[in-house]
Amino acid sequence: MKPQTIIALGAIAFLSSCTIIRQGEVGVKRSFGKIKQEPLMEGARGFNPFTTTIIKLPTRTMNMEVRLPLPSKEGLTVQSDVSILYRLDGKYAPKVIENLGRNYEQVVILPVFRSAVADISSQYFAKDMHTGQRSVIERSIKELMMKQLKERGFEVEAVLLKSIVLPAGLTKAIEDKLEAEQDSQRMQFILDKEKQEAQRLIIEAEGIRDAQKIVAEGLTPLLLRFKTIEAFNKLSTSPNTKVIITSGEQPLMIDSNIK
Structure with missing residues (x-):
């Protein structure tokens, strides 16, 4: 060779x-x-x-996409696309191959996920999966999966519920409720505004009343007599011809040019 x-x-x-x-x-x-x-x-x-x-x-983070129905507390079925972010701990790799094989996603991760989803979603109403409760549901599913998968060498990083599709009738009911709540909030705003305007008018009227009361309390008989004397004094120095009729308390002026 x-x-x-x-x-x-x-x-x-x-x-x-x-x-x-x-x-x-x-x-x-x-x-x-x-x-x-x-x-x-x-x-x-x-x-x-x-x-x-x-x-x-x-051993990097893997994304497993699943579409499945979620049972709700009231017995409805909610369709959802779900992302499961997980990774394999390298030191468990020999055990995974020995006990589960290379198709471990279908053998253990997917069945554990389906079981966890059924347990958790059935504790919530369908509308909760479309509101702020979604994050609570996702976290609960993740924690339940971790209890069963951690000892097998898998770390579940996140469970994300996406594209939640509620039953048609429930969707309409939620939309009607939200619209009614918005109308109620709008009406409450108008009522609050009217109450504030009424309160403003009351405060304004009380201010006018108090001002008039202060003026009235200041008009004493002595002050009125003093003002009368002042008026007589000004009239007496006026160059215009006039006739003054008085009782000594208040002057009554008659224009001498009236014929």
Whole structure:
């Protein structure tokens, strides 16, 4: 056999017995059908291709999209698209391959999710899944899944309910209720505004009344007599011809030019 042929065969054998485990991956070695319990971390790994297989699993965050019906407390069915964000803990990879295989999403994650959704969503009314209660439902589903998946080597990062589709009749009822609440708030605003205007008028009237009371209390008989004397004094110095009739209390002036 020529040297070139030997070198080529050696290169092929070397390349076929080496694999690269990249970032976000973990390797599991299976030799003679047995799983090695030590996971293979990032880097180049050599192995005997005739007796050994390197199985690679992702350890980065995975997004599993599911569309399924959610049962509600009142017995209705709410359709929803759900995202399950999870990741595999690398040190559990050999156990996962040994006990679940590479199709672990369908074997364990999806069934656990369906069970958790049925348990949690049935505790809430359908309208709650379309309001601020959604985040509470998502968090509860995640926590219930974690109780069953953490010991298997999976970390559930988030459960996100998307595209909530309520039954048609319930959607109309919620819209009518929201519209009625808006009308009620609008009417309450008008009533509050009218009450404030009425209160303003009362305060204004009380101010006028108090001012008149102060003026009336200040008009004493002595002050009125003093003002009368002042008026007589001004009339007496006026150059105009006039006739003054008085009782001594108040002057009555008659224009002398009237014929």
